[in-house]
Amino acid sequence: MEKKLSSVAKALKPSPIQQLSYLAERTNALNLAEGFPDFPAPPHVKAAAVSAITSDFNQYRHVQGICDLLADKMKQMHGLDILPFAVARLRHLLLQLLNPGDEVILFDPSFETYETCILMAGGVPVYVALEPPCWTLDQVKLLGVFTAKTKALLLHSPHNPTGKVFNMDELEIIAEYCRTKDCIAITDEVYEHVTYDSESHISLASLPGMQKRTIITSSLSKTYSVTAIRSIHTKVTDSAPAPFQEAALTALTSPQEYYKSLRKDYESKRDFVFKLLSEVGFEVQFMPKGSFFIFAAIPETCKLNDVEFVEELIKQAGVVAVPGCGFFHRSHYSRENVGSYQYHNRYIRFAFCKGATTLTSAAHEIQQLIDASGRLKLF
Amino acid sequence: MEKKLSSVAKALKPSPIQQLSYLAERTNALNLAEGFPDFPAPPHVKAAAVSAITSDFNQYRHVQGICDLLADKMKQMHGLDVDPLTDIAICCGQTEAFAATMFAILNPGDEVILFDPSFETYETCILMAGGVPVYVALEPPCWTLDQVKLLGVFTAKTKALVLNSPHNPTGKVFNMDELEIIAEYCRTKDCIAITDEVYEHVTYDSESHISLASLPGMQKRTIITSSLSKTYSVTGWRVGWAIGPSCIASAIRSIHTKVTDSAPAPFQEAALTALTSPQEYYKSLRKDYESKRDFVFKLLSEVGFEVQFMPKGSFFIFAAIPETCKLNDVEFVEELIKQAGVVAVPGCGFFHRSHYSRENVGSYQYHNRYIRFAFCKGATTLTSAAHEIQQLIDASGRLKLF
Numbered sequence: 001m002e003k004k005l006s007s008v009a010k011a012l013k014p015s016p017i018q019q020l021s022y023l024a025e026r027t028n029a030l031n032l033a034e035g036f037p038d039f040p041a042p043p044h045v046k047a048a049a050v051s052a053i054t055s056d057f058n059q060y061r062h063v064q065g066i067c068d069l070l071a072d073k074m075k076q077m078h079g080l081d082i083l084p085f086a087v088a089r090l091r092h093l094l095l096q097l098l099n100p101g102d103e104v105i106l107f108d109p110s111f112e113t114y115e116t117c118i119l120m121a122g123g124v125p126v127y128v129a130l131e132p133p134c135w136t137l138d139q140v141k142l143l144g145v146f147t148a149k150t151k152a153l154l155l156h157s158p159h160n161p162t163g164k165v166f167n168m169d170e171l172e173i174i175a176e177y178c179r180t181k182d183c184i185a186i187t188d189e190v191y192e193h194v195t196y197d198s199e200s201h202i203s204l205a206s207l208p209g210m211q212k213r214t215i216i217t218s219s220l221s222k223t224y225s226v227t228a229i230r231s232i233h234t235k236v237t238d239s240a241p242a243p244f245q246e247a248a249l250t251a252l253t254s255p256q257e258y259y260k261s262l263r264k265d266y267e268s269k270r271d272f273v274f275k276l277l278s279e280v281g282f283e284v285q286f287m288p289k290g291s292f293f294i295f296a297a298i299p300e301t302c303k304l305n306d307v308e309f310v311e312e313l314i315k316q317a318g319v320v321a322v323p324g325c326g327f328f329h330r331s332h333y334s335r336e337n338v339g340s341y342q343y344h345n346r347y348i349r350f351a352f353c354k355g356a357t358t359l360t361s362a363a364h365e366i367q368q369l370i371d372a373s374g375r376l377k378l379f
Numbered sequence: 380m381e382k383k384l385s386s387v388a389k390a391l392k393p394s395p396i397q398q399l400s401y402l403a404e405r406t407n408a409l410n411l412a413e414g415f416p417d418f419p420a421p422p423h424v425k426a427a428a429v430s431a432i433t434s435d436f437n438q439y440r441h442v443q444g445i446c447d448l449l450a451d452k453m454k455q456m457h458g459l460d461v462d463p464l465t466d467i468a469i470c471c472g473q474t475e476a477f478a479a480t481m482f483a484i485l486n487p488g489d490e491v492i493l494f495d496p497s498f499e500t501y502e503t504c505i506l507m508a509g510g511v512p513v514y515v516a517l518e519p520p521c522w523t524l525d526q527v528k529l530l531g532v533f534t535a536k537t538k539a540l541v542l543n544s545p546h547n548p549t550g551k552v553f554n555m556d557e558l559e560i561i562a563e564y565c566r567t568k569d570c571i572a573i574t575d576e577v578y579e580h581v582t583y584d585s586e587s588h589i590s591l592a593s594l595p596g597m598q599k600r601t602i603i604t605s606s607l608s609k610t611y612s613v614t615g616w617r618v619g620w621a622i623g624p625s626c627i628a629s630a631i632r633s634i635h636t637k638v639t640d641s642a643p644a645p646f647q648e649a650a651l652t653a654l655t656s657p658q659e660y661y662k663s664l665r666k667d668y669e670s671k672r673d674f675v676f677k678l679l680s681e682v683g684f685e686v687q688f689m690p691k692g693s694f695f696i697f698a699a700i701p702e703t704c705k706l707n708d709v710e711f712v713e714e715l716i717k718q719a720g721v722v723a724v725p726g727c728g729f730f731h732r733s734h735y736s737r738e739n740v741g742s743y744q745y746h747n748r749y750i751r752f753a754f755c756k757g758a759t760t761l762t763s764a765a766h767e768i769q770q771l772i773d774a775s776g777r778l779k780l781f
Binding site: 054117122 | 433538
């Protein structure tokens with residue numbers, strides 16, 4: 001039957017993130033790998049969902065109220081005027097935009113699922129490498145990947161896996177090219193409320209000439225800690241789960257206090273994990289300004305690559321993180337992206353969207369593996 | 380920006396079913412159009428979902444227990460041996476299971492055979508995956524399968540065949556003879572079968588749903604798709620599945636994960652409760668729907684619809700407007716909304732004449748003569764609808780519209 005699979009299916013690689021999650025489950029490891037919380041969702045959001053189920057909002061449904069609230073948010077956060085029924089769609093919207101052969105520009109490192117969606121739609125992913133250690137945007141490299149076939153550019157900010165928040169200068173460069181090349185921009189802004197050190201998330205759509213060519217995608221998942229409630233504004237499956245659309249009305253009207261405390265809580269977790277990783281010898285030159293990941297480099301003295309390191313960490317400390325190689329897509333770099341990419345096997349992504357107990361236990365276990373100088377023996 | 384849309388997107392037509400629902404909502408009409416219940420979901424299933432949310436099952440999750448229960452069901456219902464670790468993909472409803480399957484198996488240009496009339500969503504998924512839908516018309520009034528017509532549409536490019544049974548919109552349940560014909564061609568042409576079995580528990584008059592996958596030589600080439608929606612009256616929960624050969628199930632799982640990360644976690648937990656409902660639940664579901672079917676069938680017959688075909692499954696009656704009536708299906712439904720405050724679905728959206736091959740020669744005027752009535756509604760809705768419709772009859776008891 002394998003011969004009956006489509007070429008897209010044959011090209012699918014199992015996700016390294018998912019596989020490590022299964023390993024972590026089997027070994028009962030402390031999970032700093034997958035990007036979802038292990039603490040409860042906010043009580044007011046859970047209660048709203050329970051209420052919706054009990055009140056029989058369990059059939060196919062389109063809850064217009066969500067669109068109205070989102071339109072308000074876009075106005076407040078980014079000054080955008082949106083008609084309340086022009087709500088964006090998530091990843092599968094690529095199917096609505098791409099004709100076979102259309103090119104889509106992405107920045108590397110990059111969350112792994114975008115590529116599959118582009119390929120399924122018959123599109124061609126073209127990556128531009130952000131430059132370590134601070135994941136800076138090279139304007140010349142970016143310009144160099146535009147071709148006559150470029151249809152869209154995908155921007156994910158705040159960024160998974162690096163925690164980078166694209167600043168105004170960078171957004172202006174991207175916007176300039178999108179305008180002059182008449183290119184569509186698709187943004188993934190799921191971490192829009194998860195920013196630190198007074199850094200603000202700026203939506204690319206709010207720049208001059210961009211709203212008309214930008215599709216903003218986001219969700220409840222990371223802001224309201226309900227990754228599996230799936231109340232995303234997408235339509236791959238008849239309707240988003242109805243009771244959770246109702247709950248979304250409550251989530252989206254959370255008081256300002258909720259967002260402040262979300263940020264504060266995640267910021268202290270970031271500081272805790274950052275300090276831990278620095279102290280035990282990781283190279284963490286880049287302080288994340290958003291999302292809940294730290295992309296830490298294994299020092300050059302260490303002979304292990306990222307996958308080998310993570311396996312050792314699971315076995316020796318019972319802690320799991322994600323090898324960074326899965327976020328790099330060297331085979332899709334254009335000729336302009338000349339360079340040495342050995343660093344593709346030197347990064348580990350640690351998620352800190354975890355309860356205090358998980359983080360302190362993980363720190364404790366990791367600290368058992370240090371030598372006299374305080375560095376990990378593995379290094 | 381419209382010029383930036385893909386050709387697939389430009390070809391998408393808004394669903395007549397959805398648009399009529401909006402009209403019905405605006406006019407507060409009695410909704411016998413969309414195929415979802417207006418009565419509550421079963422209490423034990425709702426309670427399980429509430430409990431899952433409260434106990435913090437709210438993050439991305441794959442609930443293996445569902446696969447174990449489904450493997451048991453496949454054994455009990457169809458005698459199929461399914462490996463719960465490798466042969467099942469949990470998806471966001473049958474719709475997503477079907478879409479993911481299309482992406483898993485279709486290369487651009489691959490042909491997919493479907494039976495007409497047909498639920499509208501299959502075609503969009505096939506087109507999105509670059510496939511080519513090829514329809515074979517079932518023959519009214521009883522929607523019979525013509526073996527010669529079916530054979531005639533297979534080409535060197537035929538990759539798969541889609542079978543929806545029990546069937547929307549006709550209520551037909553494909554019988555063993557028909558399944559054997561379909562199976563024979565799938566085997567000899569080495570064709571994959573994808574089934575939509577969402578109405579698997581909604582059958583009447585002691586009719587049994589037989590899964591195509593249970594026929595000889597079929598399990599290794601069939602992907603069964605289904606969901607919680609129709610069986611447990613939770614169409615808005617988005618928990619469904621695809622069951623098939625392990626390499627295909629694995630591809631479906633990967634695609635599902637890449638496109639939607641996971642099906643709603645609390646509803647996966649609740650599925651464990653739903654899927655272990657007692658036998659009594661299924662019996663009473665069937666009994667309840669059967670009496671609703673009888674009620675609506677009788678009503679439609681009495682007021683002059685041509686309902687030669689008694690549905691044996693699903694919760695739809697596909698009734699024909701009599702020849703004496705000058706209105707087509709869309710015009711009739713609009714009048715029904717305006718005059719009776721009742722909405723149903725014009726049948727034309729289920730027919731796909733432009734995708735018939737040359738073998739499907741015939742007159743297809745009946746494509747504009749059918750109305751689909753959904754009876755998956757509470758008793759109050761049905762009796763109110765009957766009452767309103769009965770206000771529109773003439774002295775002979777037939778609708779004046781006819």
